Amino acid sequence: MASDPRTAGTHIADSHEVIRVVGARENNLKNVSVEIPKRRLTVFTGVSGSGKSSLVFGTIANESQRLINETYPTFVQQFMGQLSRPDVDALENVSPAIIVDQERMGSNARSTVGTATDAHAMLRLLFSRLGQPHVGSPQAFSFNIPSVSGAGAVTMEKGGKKVKERRSFEITGGMCPRCEGLGETSDVDLDELYDKTKSLQDGAINVPGYNPDGWMVKGFTESGFVDPAKPIQDYTAQEREDFLYKEPTKVKINGINMTYEGLVPKITKSMLQKDRDSLQPHIRAFVDRAVKFMPCPDCGGSRLNEGARSSKILGLSIADAAAMQITDLAAWLDTVDDPSVAPLMAGLRQTIASFIDIGLGYLSLDRSSGTLSGGEAQRTKMIRHLGSPLTDISYVFDEPTAGLHPHDIERMNRLLKLLRDKGNTVLVVEHKPEVIEIADHVVDLGPGAGRAGGEVQYEGDVAGLRASGTITGRHLDDRARLKPSTRAAKGALEIRGATQHNLKNVDVDVPLGILTVVTGVAGSGKSSLIHGNVPAFDDVVVVDQSPIKGNRRSSPATYTGILDTVRSAFAKANGVKPALFSANSEGACPACRGLGVIITNLGFTQTVETLCELCEGSGFSDEVLEYTLDGKNIAEVLAMSASEAAAFFAKGPAHTILVRMIDVGLGYLTLGQALNTLSGGERQRLKLAISMSKKGAIYVLDEPTTGLHLADVENMLGMLDRLVEAGNSVIVIEHHQAVMAHADWIIDIGPGAGHDGGAIVFEGTPADLVASAETLTAQHLREYVGASAGATIRS
Known part of the structure; x- marks a missing residue:
C-alpha cells in the first residue's frame, strides 16, 4: 500500500512526546487532527487564510492558556481575561504556552522599552546603589512615581484600645512634576483655532462645527464679553482673555440661561481630551493640527525630576543611560565594575545583550513602547524569555521575521533554535522560506483560503514538503528574477535635509511614476525617511498595518x-x-x-x-x-x-x-467577517483595496508582503504593477527580495541600524545594486537572484 504523501518523512514514536490535536473546527478548520512533536521546532505553512492561526493560536495556544487560568482561585479568575474553549474534540499533552505575537504593545504613554522588559527596573536599582549623590531607593528613579509629602491618620491598637495617631509621610519618586513623567507637554496652537484678521461674525473660528450662525459661535457673539464685529487682533487684553480662557460663567442669551466658557477650555474638553481614534476623521485632523507636543522644558524629555537626574555613575545619569542606543549602553555597562552589584550587573548585561542578539540594539530604553512596529514589539516580548530557566514550554510565534531584513532573519533563526535546544516546543506561523528551511517538522494547511482551506495538506520534514506537490511545496524554491528593463521616472519628490530620528541630513529624490522600493536593515531609517517626509506632499495615500477601529x-x-x-x-x-x-x-x-x-x-x-x-x-x-x-x-x-x-x-x-x-x-x-480577526497584513491590504480608486496618486505601502504566502507574492507584484500602469507612483518599504528584484528603483538606507544607519548607501536599479554595490541588501539580493538558476524563475 502506497504511503500517504501528507505524512512523508514523519516518525513520531512516543505518544507522550507529541501534542495531539483531534477534530479541530475553530473558524475554517475542517476536523483537523495533527500530531506535533514536542521539544522540536514546527513551522505552520499555507496560504493566507488557510487556517494556520486558527490551529496554532485559536486552538493550541488558546486552550493552553485557558487551562492555566483555571488553576487560579476563582477570586483571581474574575480579574483575568476569559478565554472560551476552542471547538476541538480533544487536545492532549499540551504544555504551558507563551504567545509572542505581533500585537502592538499598547499606547500607554508611561510604557517604554525599558519598563516593558524590566531593564529599566534593574537600571533603577543600579543607580540607587552606586549613583552619587545618593538620592534614595529605586523608586526615586522611577518616572511613574511622584514625590509626595503630607500627613494622615493611622489607627493603632494600644492597651487593648484602638486609637488614631496623626503621622507624616514622604514618598520620594522620580517623576518630573511639570510633565508628570510623560516627557512632553502639549500646547494649543492658537493660529489653528482662529483667523485673527476676521471677526467672529465673519467666521474667525476655524474649529469644526463652529459656524458663524450656529449656536456654538452665538455663545461668544451674544455673551457680551467680546465685540462680535471686531477682528480678533483688535481685542483688548481683557476681551482676548475672556474669549480664550474665561472660566465657566452663567450668562443669559436670547432669554435662555447658558454657561459661557473660553474657547481653549471649551474645545479641550470636547475634542482635545477625547480618545483620538474615537474622533471623526475631520475632527481628528483638526486636533492633529491644533495640538503641538514638545519635550518638557523642565526635564528635557527625560520624564525625571532634578533629583533623579543629578545622581550619576561614571558621569552619566539614569536619563543619559536610558537615552543611549542599546549597543552603546552595553559598552558603558562593561565599564561599571563594582563587586557589590555583581549579580545585578550580570542580569542587566544579559538583558541588554539579548536586545542586541535579537536585532534591537538600535533602540533605546526610553523609547515609547507604543511607537514600536509589530515586528519590533514581537522581538521585544522575546527578551524576557531568552534568559529564562524554564523549559518544556511551548513558545508560539506569529511571523517572527516580520519587519526583518534578510540579514536579520539569520539571527532570528538562531534564536528560535536556541529556544528549542533549551528543551522547549517552538511553534511558528511563517511564510519565509528561510525559516521553513530550519524546521524539524512542517504542518502545511490549505489547499486554499477561507472555506477552501482548513485541511492538512502535509505533515513531515522539509525535504518531504518540497516533494509533496502542495502549493507551499511547489513554491518553496521560487525566486523572482531581475526585470530585463525598468520604467523611467516622471519626476521626483525632493526630500532635503531630513533629520528625523537617526537620519543624517538626508537629501534624496524619490522617483515618481514608477515602483520605488526602500530597503535597509531594521532600524536603518526607512520609515523615518518615508513616513516622516513623503506624507507632506500632495496626493499621498499612506497604507499601513495599523489597527482598523x-x-x-x-x-x-x-x-x-x-x-x-x-x-x-x-x-x-x-x-x-x-x-x-x-x-x-x-x-x-x-x-x-x-x-x-x-x-x-x-x-x-x-x-x-x-x-x-x-x-x-x-x-x-x-x-x-x-x-x-x-x-x-x-x-x-x-x-x-x-x-x-x-x-x-x-x-x-x-x-x-x-x-x-x-x-x-x-x-x-467573507463580507461579514469581524474586522478584529484580521491580521496586520490583511488590514493593510483591505485599506489598499478601498484606496486604489485614486489616479495620479502617490501610494506608500509598508511591507505589503507581510502575511503573504510565497504563491501570493507574485499576485502582489502584479497588483503593484497595475497601480503604476494606471498612472500612480508607488513607494514600498520592503524586505522581501522578490519585491526588491521587481522594483524600477531602489533606495537603500544604512549601512547599519540606529546611529550606524540613517544615510543613503545606494540609489539605482536593482540590476546596478546586484552588479556593483556592497551593502547588506546588495549581498542578500545578489545571493537571492543567483540562486534562481536552479529554481523556479518568476518575473
Missing part, C-alpha cells in the same frame, strides 16, 4: 462601504427601506440584537457565546430573511467570500471594490 459588528462590508450598496439593492428589489437590512438597526434579530450569538456572562469563569436559536446565527429577523435578491437573502450574501460576491454583483460600485479586494489577495474574506 471598529467593534465586533464591523466587517469588510461595513469598512469598504459595500454594505450600503448591498442594502440599497435589497431595498430596491423588495420595495422596502434600506435600514431593514442592517443587523445594527431595524433588521436586527430581537433575541440577539444582531450579534448572531447570545452572550452569557458567568462572572469569574469564561463568558459563553451560544448560537442564537431564533436567527440561527444570521443576526437578522425572520421578516428580513424572507426578502431576497436574485434568490439570496441578506445573510447569505454576507456569508459570501469577496470572490463569490464579485460574481454575484457583476457590475456597479460593489463589484468594483470586490475586484480590488481580490486584486490585493483578499478574495477569501
